[in-house]
Amino acid sequence: MPDFDPNRRQLLKASTVAVGGVAVASQLAPAAQAAPAAQPATNTTPTTMSIRLKVNGIEHQLMVDPRTTLLDALRERLHLTGSKKGCDQGQCGACTVLIDGRRTTSCLTLAVMQEGHEITTIEGLGTPTNLHPLQRAFIKHDGFQCGFCTPGQICSAVGMLEEIRAGAPSHVTADLNAQVVASPMEFRERMSGNICRCGAYSNIQEAIAEVAGVKP
Amino acid sequence: MKAFTYERAKTPQEAAATAARIPNSRFVAGGTNLLDLMKLQIETPAHLIDVNDLALDRIEPLPNGGLRIGALIRNSDLAADQRVRRDYGVLSRALVAGASGQLRNQATTAGNLLQRTRCPYFYDTNQPCNKRKPGSGCSAIGGFTRLHAIVGHSEACIATHPSDMAVAMRVLDAQVETVSPTGATRIIPIADFHRLPGSTPHIDHNLQPGELITAVTLPPPVGGVHAYRKVRDRASYAFAIVSVAAIVQRDGTGRVALGGVAHKPWRVEAAEAAMPRGAQAAAAGILQGARTTDDNAFKVPLVERTLASIIAEAKG
Numbered sequence: 001m002p003d004f005d006p007n008r009r010q011l012l013k014a015s016t017v018a019v020g021g022v023a024v025a026s027q028l029a030p031a032a033q034a035a036p037a038a039q040p041a042t043n044t045t046p047t048t049m050s051i052r053l054k055v056n057g058i059e060h061q062l063m064v065d066p067r068t069t070l071l072d073a074l075r076e077r078l079h080l081t082g083s084k085k086g087c088d089q090g091q092c093g094a095c096t097v098l099i100d101g102r103r104t105t106s107c108l109t110l111a112v113m114q115e116g117h118e119i120t121t122i123e124g125l126g127t128p129t130n131l132h133p134l135q136r137a138f139i140k141h142d143g144f145q146c147g148f149c150t151p152g153q154i155c156s157a158v159g160m161l162e163e164i165r166a167g168a169p170s171h172v173t174a175d176l177n178a179q180v181v182a183s184p185m186e187f188r189e190r191m192s193g194n195i196c197r198c199g200a201y202s203n204i205q206e207a208i209a210e211v212a213g214v215k216p
Numbered sequence: 217m218k219a220f221t222y223e224r225a226k227t228p229q230e231a232a233a234t235a236a237r238i239p240n241s242r243f244v245a246g247g248t249n250l251l252d253l254m255k256l257q258i259e260t261p262a263h264l265i266d267v268n269d270l271a272l273d274r275i276e277p278l279p280n281g282g283l284r285i286g287a288l289i290r291n292s293d294l295a296a297d298q299r300v301r302r303d304y305g306v307l308s309r310a311l312v313a314g315a316s317g318q319l320r321n322q323a324t325t326a327g328n329l330l331q332r333t334r335c336p337y338f339y340d341t342n343q344p345c346n347k348r349k350p351g352s353g354c355s356a357i358g359g360f361t362r363l364h365a366i367v368g369h370s371e372a373c374i375a376t377h378p379s380d381m382a383v384a385m386r387v388l389d390a391q392v393e394t395v396s397p398t399g400a401t402r403i404i405p406i407a408d409f410h411r412l413p414g415s416t417p418h419i420d421h422n423l424q425p426g427e428l429i430t431a432v433t434l435p436p437p438v439g440g441v442h443a444y445r446k447v448r449d450r451a452s453y454a455f456a457i458v459s460v461a462a463i464v465q466r467d468g469t470g471r472v473a474l475g476g477v478a479h480k481p482w483r484v485e486a487a488e489a490a491m492p493r494g495a496q497a498a499a500a501g502i503l504q505g506a507r508t509t510d511d512n513a514f515k516v517p518l519v520e521r522t523l524a525s526i527i528a529e530a531k532g
Contacts (some may be wrong), residue, residue: 036237046219066222069251089252090319102292102321108248109322112222113266160317168296169313171452176301192452193316 001216016101021162048209051115055080056124073111074121082122087193093194096152096159097121103159105193122151125158134158137207145198153194157208162210182212219262225265228272228430229399236397238263243428245288246322248315249331256341258348272326272430275299278303281436284393287326287429292317294325295420304434305442306461308357310384313446316453326429329382329409332420333375333479334455335364344522346372347417354417357386357390362511363457368478368502377410377480384444387461387473391433395469397426399463410480417479440465441530445522446475458515460522464530468492472502478513495524 046065053060055078062077071088074080074097083106086094090108097106098120106119133213134154137143146148152172164182172189173180180186187208188201209216225231228446235241241263254257270329272286275297276397283299295301295311332338337355345354356364356374364374385406392404407501410421423429440463459475470491473483487501499520506516 047221049222066220067217088255090248090316093316094320096318103318104322105248105318108246108251108319110222110244110247110251110264113244113247113268156318159321162313163292163317166296168292169308169312171309173312176305176308189452190317193318 026108049112053078053111053114053119055119057118057123062111064111066110068111069107070097070109070114070119071106072112074106074119080121080123083155084148084151086149086152091195092149092152093105093156094149094152096156096194097105098155098159101159101162103156120155122155125154132158133211134207137211138204141203141207141210142200143204143207144196144200149194149196149198153191155198155206156191157204157211158193160187161212163190182214182216184209184214187212188215217254217268218257220261220264222264222266224269225267226269226484227395228267228270228395229427231265231267231270232395232397232399232428234263234265235428241265243267245324245327246290246319247327249318249327253332256339257342258339258341258394267428278433280437283434285325285432285434287324287431289325291295291315291319291323291325291328292320294381303437304384306387306444306463307381307384307434309442309444310380310446310461311458313456313459315445318449325381328379329385329429329432330421333376333377334378336360338375347375347413350416350418352405358463360511362507363455363476364509364512365478366506366508366512366515368412369507370413370415370417372415373413373479375413375417375479376476377420377478379390379461379481380444380446380456380475382406382410382523383459383461383475383481385432386483387463387471388438391435391437392429393431393433394423394427395430396424401430406432406481412478429444438463440470443526443530444524447518447522458518458522460519460526462523462526464491464527464531468527469525470530473476474502474519477503489526495520495527499523 048063048065050063070085073087074083083097084094086092087106090105095106098102099117118169126135134157164180167180169176169180170186170189172185206216240261242261243269244264260429262462273288274286278283291311295308301308335356337343338347343355346354352403354373366374390406392409395401442463444461446456446459450477461473462470464470471488484502490497490501503516
């Protein structure tokens with residue numbers, strides 16, 4: 001996969017020079033994160049680290065500023081722009097990916113923390129010619145309008161259905177010691193970490209119910 | 217985010233020693249609260265010590281019949297553990313009432329105890345806040361206080377502790393195991409772990425610099441009906457306005473801890489003797505000395521009614 005980083009760095013450098021920040025530009029890390037203009041003495045200057053990130057079965061070698069979130073590494077460095085940056089604070093779920101099969105908000109973890117883990121993004125779940133069953137169901141049931149939250153919704157739903165299969169209880173599970181049963185109520189509670197601004201929730205629920213084999 | 221250096225620790229003691237050696241270091245495990253605060257530059261560590269490789273990821277039975285929960289056990293895994301579901305139901309219930317599925321997969325047992333308040337004035341870096349910047353003042357006092365503390369607060373801070381899990385840990389008499397930078401270990405009862413704000417609201421807990429949580433232990437099961445009732449502004453994925461963790465025994469005796477009312481999980485053991493007389497008597501004792509505002513006075517009857525509902529349900 002081509003790495004556009006040098007070009008981006010040049011662009012940043014040019015724009016920084018244009019506003020007179022030459023000294024700052026010379027400190028720019030390859031991760032293309034602009035360094036803050038002034039650092040208190042207690043903070044170190046930006047550093048970079050070499051990491052290996054395994055995404056959708058492919059291992060990548062990257063130089064990153066440790067500040068780079070997994071989400072930014074996926075989008076800005078690996079150009080996997082399916083995962084979306086909605087709130088960047090773990091509240092909206094648009095950045096949800098699967099880490100070792102578990103759904104996680106990729107905006108609240110650092111790329112350097114994910115070495116040795118298997119990351120799956122929406123791009124790794126299915127392709128246009130070979131859709132994941134949830135992708136197909138979202139299309140069939142019109143589980144979106146603008147589509148911005150959809151990759152996160154689908155990754156979250158994949159992880160969520162696996163959690164039910166594994167028997168993990170939720171806030172609406174009536175008996176903690178009984179077998180957990182998939183139901184529309186369970187899906188609604190368990191998907192509360194994924195916000196849809198268009199309000200496509202009822203169609204999202206239908207899509208998930210169909211894949212889970214549950215009457216919506 | 218301010219720049220920082222990063223390393224992965226190999227042993228708990230090494231992590232603690234590194235934290236003591238490098239000024240302004242922080243441990244990171246799940247990172248769900250710390251990274252958010254770092255983006256806002258409320259937390260500005262110079263060095264991050266990733267503790268995820270430490271062998272603190274097991275739940276083990278103790279010889280006394282209790283349970284030892286490794287510091288790195290994720291919230292979702294703790295909630296789903298069969299032993300916890302069977303013997304410490306209040307803990308499972310509290311965990312699944314908190315955050316979202318994604319965050320529970322990442323957040324750890326130790327990190328949950330260490331999460332910081334969600335007081336909006338703490339989060340707004342344009343406003344004074346004694347917790348964020350000691351001595352700068354409290355913007356919440358005299359501000360919008362619907363979500364703030366009604367007991368145990370001070371002239372310096374009226375923030376609440378945000379954790380659901382910690383409230384259950386308090387009602388279960390959990391203990392926190394730690395290792396210090398010298399390798400010494402100690403056990404802190406959960407009652408002594410979190411602090412009231414007093415004049416130092418910037419200090420949330422009684423850990424020493426560099427001290428690392430290695431586990432949380434639960435005493436042998438006490439039976440009874442376990443309940444965690446969380447009242448919030450929406451049905452899911454919101455912090456508590458008030459929460460009640462309770463264990464009610466067949467004879468009507470029991471224990472109660474509250475969330476959303478104080479700077480720490482709130483429990484008044486002496487007031488629990490009133491449990492057999494009902495929620496009104498018990499709640500009056502637990503919230504004795506409450507100081508409320510027009511915005512949050514509703515929390516007092518809300519605690520009583522939530523406890524009443526739990527007691528009624530426990531009686532079946």
